[in-house]
Amino acid sequence: MDTITRIVVVGGGTAGWMAAAVLSRELPETVSITLVESLDIGTVGVGEATIPPIVQLTRMLGIDEDALIAATGATFKLGIEFHDWGAIGERYFHPFGQFGADLDGIAFHQHWNRLREGALDDYSLNIQAARAERFTRPHDDPRHVHSRMAYALHFDAVRYAAFLREQATARGVTRITQKIVDVALDDRGFVEAVVLESGTRLEGDLFIDCSGFRGLLIEQALQTGYEDWSHWLPMDSAFAVPTPSDGRLLPYTRVLARSAGWQWRIPLQHRTGNGHVFASGFIGDDAARDDLLRQIDAEPLAEPRLLRFTAGRRRKAWNRNVVSLGLASGFLEPLESTSIHLIQQGVVTLLSMFPDKAFDQAGIDQYNRMMTAEFENVRDFIILHYHLTRRDDSDFWNHVRTMPVPDSLTQRLELYGQFGRLFLEPSELFREPSWVAVMQGQGLTPSKVDPVLAARDAAPLRTKLERMRGVIRAGADAMPLHRDYVRQGGRAQPVE
Numbered sequence: 001m002d003t004i005t006r007i008v009v010v011g012g013g014t015a016g017w018m019a020a021a022v023l024s025r026e027l028p029e030t031v032s033i034t035l036v037e038s039l040d041i042g043t044v045g046v047g048e049a050t051i052p053p054i055v056q057l058t059r060m061l062g063i064d065e066d067a068l069i070a071a072t073g074a075t076f077k078l079g080i081e082f083h084d085w086g087a088i089g090e091r092y093f094h095p096f097g098q099f100g101a102d103l104d105g106i107a108f109h110q111h112w113n114r115l116r117e118g119a120l121d122d123y124s125l126n127i128q129a130a131r132a133e134r135f136t137r138p139h140d141d142p143r144h145v146h147s148r149m150a151y152a153l154h155f156d157a158v159r160y161a162a163f164l165r166e167q168a169t170a171r172g173v174t175r176i177t178q179k180i181v182d183v184a185l186d187d188r189g190f191v192e193a194v195v196l197e198s199g200t201r202l203e204g205d206l207f208i209d210c211s212g213f214r215g216l217l218i219e220q221a222l223q224t225g226y227e228d229w230s231h232w233l234p235m236d237s238a239f240a241v242p243t244p245s246d247g248r249l250l251p252y253t254r255v256l257a258r259s260a261g262w263q264w265r266i267p268l269q270h271r272t273g274n275g276h277v278f279a280s281g282f283i284g285d286d287a288a289r290d291d292l293l294r295q296i297d298a299e300p301l302a303e304p305r306l307l308r309f310t311a312g313r314r315r316k317a318w319n320r321n322v323v324s325l326g327l328a329s330g331f332l333e334p335l336e337s338t339s340i341h342l343i344q345q346g347v348v349t350l351l352s353m354f355p356d357k358a359f360d361q362a363g364i365d366q367y368n369r370m371m372t373a374e375f376e377n378v379r380d381f382i383i384l385h386y387h388l389t390r391r392d393d394s395d396f397w398n399h400v401r402t403m404p405v406p407d408s409l410t411q412r413l414e415l416y417g418q419f420g421r422l423f424l425e426p427s428e429l430f431r432e433p434s435w436v437a438v439m440q441g442q443g444l445t446p447s448k449v450d451p452v453l454a455a456r457d458a459a460p461l462r463t464k465l466e467r468m469r470g471v472i473r474a475g476a477d478a479m480p481l482h483r484d485y486v487r488q489g490g491r492a493q494p495v496e
């Protein structure tokens with residue numbers, strides 16, 4: 001039989017347990033799944049902010065979201081508030097969900113750009129709710145304004161992996177806590193087995209490399225190669241430190257631009273996650289650490305932890321019989337909270353072209369094309385945040401503001417800056433509202449009105465925009481406070 005019956009997952013961080021949880025749910029019971037993790041090596045243990053597709057993953061795994069929230073100390077996330085990015089003293093919000101509503105088949109932001117009545121923020125339910133620290137889950141009725149809510153979660157990364165571990169082991173995944181000391185290849189160069197420190201050889205048909213930055217199988221054994229993007233994304237280090245929760249439980253992530261990077265603040269129920277992502281070519285470790293400790297508004301609960309990384313992606317996420325996920329497959333800094341999503345996308349895409357023992361190359365190539373596109377699209381969106389700035393107060397900002405960027409991004413900026421037009425590939429993760437939020441938020445406004453709209457009568461549009469603003473304001477006001485919603489386990493109800 002050509003069917004794959006033995007899967008070995010290497011690594012028990014977020015990637016390893018996400019893969020084990022999904023595969024054990026979606027594949028037949030005849031497929032045995034073994035996960036190996038080294039408790040001595042441990043996990044990265046950060047990765048606390050997510051984006052809306054995480055909600056679908058929770059559903060796909062048959063997990064009760066309220067139980068997940070309770071187990072992981074999670075809060076809801078409506079988007080990200082950016083401070084000091086376009087210029088020092090400015091702030092803007094990148095919300096999940098839509099701005100306003102498209103009219104006559106034309107994107108909402110084009111109508112707004114024509115009249116500029118009200119701030120763009122006034123047309124986002126997520127932004128209005130976030131500013132009022134309110135939250136409710138989306139309403140089922142598409143006519144209800146709350147049907148337009150989109151949300152993600154902030155959760156404790158270590159607790160999330162443990163939660164998924166329980167799910168996966170309950171479905172029969174075998175967990176081995178040992179260090180892998182060797183990798184055996186067969187005569188085709190495929191991975192045949194991993195050798196554990198006890199001397200046991202663990203054979204498999206398909207290996208999922210979730211071993212973190214080291215890429216134990218995909219890189220150390222198969223030497224797949226890494227495409228380095230640090231010329232566009234020079235951030236290569238981060239300090240992470242927890243502080244006690246301030247009890248406010250903001251329903252959004254905050255990211256503050258600093259002289260050579262940025263700092264995050266992620267509210268969980270039991271603590272706040274803080275970190276400083278920085279470019280070590282522009283600021284020393286001690287200065288970066290001191291800057292983080294100065295900015296946090298409470299006593300640290302632990303020593304700041306230093307992490308190093310290189311922006312980029314593995315040249316082939318899938319090589320022979322090894323599929324890499326998580327940090328083993330590449331890294332894009334957490335500015336838009338995309339790493340966990342890329343793991344999700346990787347494992348779901350793997351399911352859609354699950355191989356047999358022949359490991360047909362066409363399927364592997366297709367997987368690699370799709371994951372390359374995912375990484376590149378996210379990369380361009382992140383570069384946008386650095387490049388589109390008026391900051392000239394440090395060598396770092398002068399560098400990123402003036403550096404050459406990918407042609408794809410240059411074209412997008414030109415098209416938006418002229419008539420506010422955006423042309424996205426159907427598979428792109430970040431859609432029009434995200435690009436509009438960041439481009440407008442960082443100071444790029446179209447210089448002209450779309451000619452298709454310019455000649456139309458403005459009066460009916462003015463009325464519609466005013467009504468949208470009113471409905472959105474009332475919709476946000478009707479939501480319960482986010483902290484009440486979380487504390488009542490999702491049972492706090494909106495005012496009708």
Ligand code: FAD
Nearest residue numbers: 011012013014015038044047049180212326327334339340
């Ligand atoms: P790891 O957590 O490193 O796990 C690797 C596993 O492999 C461990 O279990 C380890 O023991 C095992 N292993 C390694 N070698 C061996 C061996 N020889 N034998 C046995 N086992 C071995 N993502 C987001 O989506 N949102 C965020 O807000 C976010 N913030 C981040 C902030 C920072 C500073 C960093 C660095 C990353 C952040 N990420 C974020 C990314 C996120 O943390 C990772 O994508 C996620 O944790 C997945 O990590 P992993 O499982 O791939 O690797």
